[in-house]
Amino acid sequence: MKKAVIAMVVTLGLSACVTINIYFPAAAAEKAADKIIDDIWRLKDAGPSPKKEEPAK
Amino acid sequence: MSGSLNRSNMHNIKSIFLVGLMCFATWAQAEADLDVATPAISALKNSMQARHAQLAAHYASGAVGLTKDGLIALRDITAVPLKDRQGINALVAAENDDRVALYKEIAAGNGHPEWRGEIQNTFSIRWIDKEPAGWYYESGSAWVKK
Structure with a gap:
């Protein structure tokens, strides 16, 4: 009896995982799209310029 | 026990x-996160970035607009300078080929080729959202100036 319950819980858990994994990650896709568009259109002053002009002290 | x-x-x-x-x-x-740094995606991005130098003027003049399905289209040939008219169709077609390939590669590169349509949808919204004022986008069956 207990074993059956445990087996059920595990099965349910696993199927939930599968469902979640197949679900389209809308937020992640939006983030990815924004990043790619920024790069292609050069919207962000991209490029390796980590050294911001620091006012000389 | x-x-x-x-x-x-x-x-x-x-x-x-x-x-x-x-x-x-x-x-x-x-x-x-979605992985967008695969070699195929990077190559497409570089190609589109380079082409954008040519396309930017056509977006700004209204010759080319962003379609609602995440691609671009020629909307007013008369806005294209004469010297560019011959090549404009090929330019638009090349950009659209890259865009379709990009959506496909993002889906495939993340192990879910079936996401291609949804990724294209996401992009279609984001392109229009991010385009500068003055460019055209397709809304319903009409072109709208942003």
Whole structure:
């Protein structure tokens, strides 16, 4: 009896995982799209310029 | 007797917990980010970035607009300078080929080729959202100037 319950819980858990994994990650896709568009259109002053002009002290 | 039962119960609970944890880790990883740094995607991005130097003027003049399905289209040939007219169709077609390939590669590169349509949808919204004022986008069956 207990074993059956445990087996059920595990099965349910696993199927939930599968469902979640197949679900389209809308937020992640939006983030990815924004990043790619920024790069292609050069919207962000991209490029390796980590050294911001620091006012000389 | 009850001691051994308890132990096996504990073991089962631990297993369930571990399976759950693994699932969560996989899910968290899947949800966290899409990988957009595959060689195929980078190559497409570079190609589109280079082409944008030519396309930017046509977006700005209204000759080319962003379609609602995440592609671009020629909307007013008369806005294209004479010297560019011959090549404009090829330019638009090349950009659209890259865009279609990009959507496909993002889906495939993340192990879900079936996401291609949804990725294209996402992009169609984001392109229009991010385009500068003055460019055209397709809304319903009409072109709208942003």
